[in-house]
Amino acid sequence: MKTDLEIFDDSLARCYASPRFLERFYELFLEASPLAREKFAGTDLAQQRRMLKASLVLMMLSAGDRPEGQVHMERIASVHGGGGHAIPAELYDVWLECLLKAVAEFDPKTDADLLTVWRRVLEPGIAFMKSRYDRPAKH
Ligand code: HEM
Incomplete structure (x- = not known):
């Protein structure tokens, strides 16, 4: 039985095999949100x-509670x-x-279970990002 982190890591590797993956993500994100377009202008x-x-x-x-992930997430x-960039919490859902x-x-290899694993793995990091919206940035 693979863990969530192993399943996520394997899926990430398949996605990263294509240089178009993150281009496509930004295309979708900038299409979906005028505020995102504004922030990335x-x-x-x-x-x-x-x-x-x-x-x-x-x-x-950081989802695996590794301290090295936490420092960067902070x-x-x-x-x-x-x-800082003042990204409202709801933009993370988009x-x-x-x-x-x-x-x-x-x-x-995408199916509903795989996408649920992606959600579970990214959820703590996203919740953490959202929780910082109200706090001043320390650069
Ligand atoms: C969990 C989700 C996200 C992660 C992991 C992430 C990650 C990053 C990282 C690593 C940087 C560079 C930071 C630096 O200056 O060192 C960055 C910059 C930035 N991010 Fe995000 N980001 C996320 C979500 C978002 C969202 C939802 C927005 C909304 C528009 C956003 C807007 C920006 C902007 C405007 C910059 C600065 C770009 C520039 O330098 O011109 N990010 N992000």
Whole structure:
């Protein structure tokens, strides 16, 4: 029996095998939300894709309660928080739905159970990001 983290890690590897995966995610996310388009207006999206690529691994580590994941999550959450990019909590829900759509397009092994694993693994990191919205950023 594979653990959630193993299933997630294998799926992430299948998605990352295509350079189009994160491009497609940003396409979906920017289409879905005018506020996301506004927030990323001046952003170098190639650089942003590299950031997100690393972040998904960090979120996986922090879901497994690894302290090295937590330290990075703390920083990422604080730069998105009230004193930083000020990303409202509901935008993370849009973010997650777009990411799962991209997974469904790029991982040939996608089924409902796999997407549930993605939700379970990312949920703590997303809850943590949302909880920082009201707090000032410490850079
Ligand atoms: C759990 C979900 C997310 C993760 C893991 C994540 C990760 C990251 C990381 C690692 C950076 C670079 C931070 C740095 O400066 O060191 C970043 C920047 C940024 N993120 Fe996120 N992010 C997430 C969700 C979102 C959402 C929902 C939005 C909404 C629009 C957003 C908007 C931004 C913006 C505007 C920047 C700055 C881009 C720039 O430098 O121009 N992020 N994100």
